[in-house]
Amino acid sequence: MTTPPIPASRAREAWLLAATFLVAVAGLIYELIAATLSSYLLGDSIRQFSLVIGIFLSAMGVGAYLSRFVAQPLPGFIWAQILLGVVGGFMAPALFFHYALLGSVAAPLYTMLIAVGVLSGMEIPLITRALEAIGAFENRFENVLSVDYVGALVASVCFPLLVIPHLGLMSASLAFGVLNLLVAGLSIWLFREHVTRIIFAVWAVALIGAIAGLVQSERLVAITEAQLFEDDVILTEATPYQQITVTRYRDRTRLFLNHSIQFDSLDEHRYHEPLVHPVMALAPRRNNVLILGGGDGMAVREVLKYKDVETITLVDLDPRVTEIFRDHEDLAALNAQSLSDPRVSIQNGDAWLFVEGSEQVFDVIIVDLPDPKNVALSKLYSRQFYGLLMERLSAQGLMVTQAGSPFFARQAFWSVVTTLETTRNPQGPGKELGVIPYHSYVPSFGEWGFVLAGAHLPADRPPALPEGLKYLNPEVWQAAQIFGADTDRVEAEPNTMQSHPLVAYYLDGWDYWFR
Template sequence: MNPDKTVVQPRELWLLAATFFVAVAGLIYELIAATISSYLLGDSIRQFSFVIGVFLTSMGFGAWLSRFVSNALTGFVRAQIALGIIGGFCAPLLFMTYAFFGVVGLPLYSALILIGVLSGMEIPLIARVLKDLGATSFRFENVLTADYIGALAASLLFPLLIIPHLSLMAASLVFGCLNLMVAGISVWLFRNEFRIGTWIFLGTALLASFAALIASEKLVSVVDANLFEDDVILTERTQYQTITVTRFQDRTRLFLNHSIQFDTLDEYRYHEALVHPAMASATNRTNILILGGGDGMAAREVLRYDDVESVTLVDLDPRVTQLFRDNPQLSALNSNALNDPRVTVINQDAWQFASQDQGQYEMIILDLPDPKSLALSKLYSIEFYSILTERLSANGVIVTQAGSPLFAREAFWSIAATLENARNPIAPGQGLTIQPYHTYVPSFGQWGFIIARNTPLMKPVPQFPDNLQFMTSDVWNAAQVFSADTNEVDVDLNSIRDHRLIDYYEAGWNFWFR
């Protein structure tokens, strides 16, 4: 019996290992592309769907093209080198083109198609190389098994290790180096099949990729310097988002996933409008719940009231609350509110907290990001609002930021209608009483809010605290008046079954700004 037919040979074992590694790299490139597109283009569900569809279709085309590769081994190595270069530099390219030219779609899908085609060629070529080696002990199912296990490994690595510890640029370059190392080991094991030119080209690509990886933090700084108008004083990638803080002289801005959250030049307008009309009209302010607002600005405004005894602030990302609690420059912006003994910070998903918590609150303040995705849209749904009403005391008040009644008119009134129709535990079947209002915040434009409660709203003019910079009785009265182009329109309620709010939100902002 020929021992080569019964004993696993190093080259055969390596090709199965290579299948695993290239599967990991391929899926990581796909996830990076989808993540970047959702950051820069918005609507994560749509972007992930488009990226997956284009990538899988390209893989199918690549598998078909592999039949025209005359030398399977050479074709596999060249595909790995090309993937190492294109896949590795994909994220830097996308961020650079967006930062300098404002372009995302063309480079994104061009790179994605190339990566998909090259990835689709890998399995057929590896199977052919194994067949050429006479590796009868390795059936095609073994190759597919290694490929699927690699995909599982990538899907676990991306959220658990890569996103929390690497920037998207660095991650792209790391897995580009992985493809190049797969090519390098393959060339070494089959060194009689390759000429010196392959070694030189591969070595050059590896050196360039390693150099770019080492300089990836500088690349991130260059991109940030062009994405943001001011100096970037902090940028971090957490498990949940990218946090960026910029500063120009005494002006500080916070961006989450490149979307502005506040500007110290005018944030007082937003936070005073969000908090004080509801707080000043409440009959009891003992126990307050804030969902979102990890920067502590809403908590700062709540703590202006001496009768507040307890504030529970729930924000998903622990790094945001840590920064605005422990960083002296950032905690000063919220008057050290997150270190106040009356404030309890809980880092948890708002839906999970509301579903599990058994507390009762006189005030619930929703300082949440705009409903750009399913994960955020559900926090503006009738189901979520109905959960919150169970946490509300009999005379309690809910207030939420609701986007722009000008730029996203239908979205604003959908939130209003949804909140109005939420379950009322005090008067079943009647819904809630709401008060929509709006004001101008230069960083955002015309911005809207909605107050809701189980019982009819109090009409007397609320008494606001002294020393506010913006909110007065006159401002409050004017805020309740809507112009003809921002007034109420017929819209559907937002539910977790259909997420109509996302459509309204995207349509409105796209009409004005794209």
Template sequence: MSDTPKDSGPAPDGTGPRVSPREVWLLTATFLVAVAGLIYELIAATLSSYLLGDSVRQFSFVIGIFLASMGLGAWASRYVRDALPGFVWVQILLGVIGGFLAPVIFALYAWTGEVELPLYTMLIAVGALSGMEIPLIARTLAAIGAPQFRFENVLSFDYLGALAASLAFPVLIVPHLGLMSASLTFGALNLAVAGLSLWIFRAHLSLAPLALWTVAALATGLGLWQAERLVSLTEAALYEDDVILSEDTPYQHITLTRFRDRTRLFLDHSIQFDSYDEYRYHEALVHPAMALTPAPHNVLILGGGDGMALREVLRHKVKTVTLVDLDPRMTALFATHPDLTALNGNSFADPRVTVRNQDAWTFTETSDQSYDTIILDLPDPKSLSLSKLYSREFYAILTDRLASGGVIVTQAGSPFYAREAFWSVAATWETTRNPYAPGAGLTVIPYHTLVPSFGDWGFVLATPEDPAPRPLTLPDGLRYLTQTTWEKAQVFEADTARIEAEVNSLRDHALVRYYETGWEKWFR
């Protein structure tokens, strides 16, 4: 870049080459743009896992496509004749495309249902522009005569920026900004880099980038000012009812909606309960297992951070209940929000209850306690990270924590919409080793019931010992489950009856494939 002034010469004290302010700025800019670039990548990966499911696959796709796009951008940078103006243009374009990544994708999802094509198109654009940054900065540093310029110094600042972004994203950015504001904030960061570069090198840049920068900065500022309104408008289009809470946590996106006296919970935009009919699901999940356990004094619940299953467990004469849920915000919300504690009977305040905010696998593997009843109220197995909690390996760990005569029950999805997935869960339990009868499997009772919010929903109950054939002893005050209901629940119609399905294991995760195939047939 022939018109860029060189900043060479000795330091004032004569001890070595002088480090110019422009060189310091360009290395600082390298750090800042690396932070912004990785944040865009993480936002895209999180959006795809929220809206498309299967977080492992989506994160893998996003990372691969982003890195490939960066390679394309690095290659294309050779065709940028003047490095400094090119770098400024790249920052402005990143500020616009990266900054409006989340708002555009959320809006398109809400109003059209389309996610993949726009998401990956914008991701490729952001990746290509990000790939151009380092070559252009390196060329600019060389052009200004940076003393003893070394390309690895630029890469070091780039990698440090990526590290800072990866640490800050789950701990600070998502919980405090949310995806919409985070996207716009880091778009503003790219625009700030462009603006400072325009000022520092003002004598050597034209007015054209300044004009576009001004428009982009105004649009981004407006977007940040109206970020909460943008979220509200998007979610109003997504949900039928009024959104009373919308919050990103390091683990998921929590949304609560209300219409009159009806409350619904959505995690990552998938419904978890409707207060009109959640009692059907939770009574069916909890009470058969509790009733078939001879003495259900110590109970373990995995998942169930809304406290609804806990509410049902506390109807029985239990001594202790341990609830393990990964997301501390989830359990805190349902333990303190007055509208929500009314739904779960203020169950978290019961002195018999202990809450552990841990990964279910880690807790179970490291626990030295035994439990009379274990209840798995976990999200559907739509990703590898969730499928592991439906695997034969995890089930074997659970049976080691089960007291003699104990019972385990899990929600197992819909035997109608995802028939193979449901029966895969049953087959997995049947082939899980029996700790009290080496060489034998477990006794399994599959059953299902109608939950209007979900459709035909299934559960699998497993026990090392054949339960005695006796009527269920149920607590007073149930709204749905009776002995007759329980007997009918164990009958499957022809289109939901048992079919052959593979056992789910960590080696092949057959359940994820069954789950995706089943639901996509109906809803994609």
């Protein structure tokens, strides 16, 4: 039985090409949402983005092949849009709820990703066949493909600049689900003589559900976060860089970035005091201080306890973090309004680019950057980056970096130590840097490690600590340099831009304990 011809019109031709553009935008947005969600919830963004892209493209290939079995291209295209509106639109809500309730997300994520990929892969062949069916021979396959690629470009540019900052993941998923359903709806109207009542009924129910979900998206976010976090969520925001969440219970405040805890106000002093005070107290001079990371201002608060500090340059990638902890009254109180101090200069940008482009010399450098979960972060723990930092230190200057857990990721911690030991010493060519590894127990994190380094370490003496510290004292500092049998030094390769062994050390260590 042959398919009856579809009457041609310029409006129908133009619409099918416009639909190609719109569905290309929506399809790539779904792919980016899946990749972002997987990196948020599963970690290791490079691995997750690679997996998502590979699976999505493979699924599209399967969809393109399966499209040949669709007898009527136009109803098939409409069905694909309805299903994409449902599966793609509700992907983020479904995955967040699944993660909140069951603590896992990989299986449903990849299942939904494959479904979206298959449906997206069917679109171009079906649209091309529909154009041929209405006699639009000038709109050949290469023209449709060109429009599709332009749509992909628009989506890739808009996702970090507009979609995430203004919608967030959950609302974006639902909004583009509505877009797919609107494409289906206009196609139903333009080709109504070839559409059954069943298609119209299913489309109407799906559209109502997607719009209702979009309208209630803020409530869905609140319900999900109530399941994810033990305490009340007082602030949540998606930025182009990460998901920021702040929770509170009574006088206890916690910061989560991408759902990973960054500090708990009950015990953050057991992290920030060991991070800041040994290097500050041992440095011969501390007039000019550079802090990389630490956008919450806690490290700045500790540095400001030294009266001879003249300038502090804080470099943090995400401007919203520094804005929130400077301008939000309750959160600024946690860092004693340190980010508003006139001695503090906030630079929002990439730490590597700042250090590479700066000509300023600092007496103390404090590195409070995220853990080396992927290659993009691992480069900030590399011999090359530490070499750049040494160039920015004054002759007697000292630096310190947080270095992860010597208990949970033991080999990763000692890799950081080895990396610093083998970094070029600009003050003594051919000589190693002086390095002091030490650790502190932080209840929110467990045993945590730090590494202090410099071209010339001062003589072994108790640091002159400021008064009023909650945890650190000279005796604690001496004990912090002693490692137990289960955290003591193990063999580990230095981390370089060429090899990045640190990523594998880190992931293997944490996976052993928590996966």
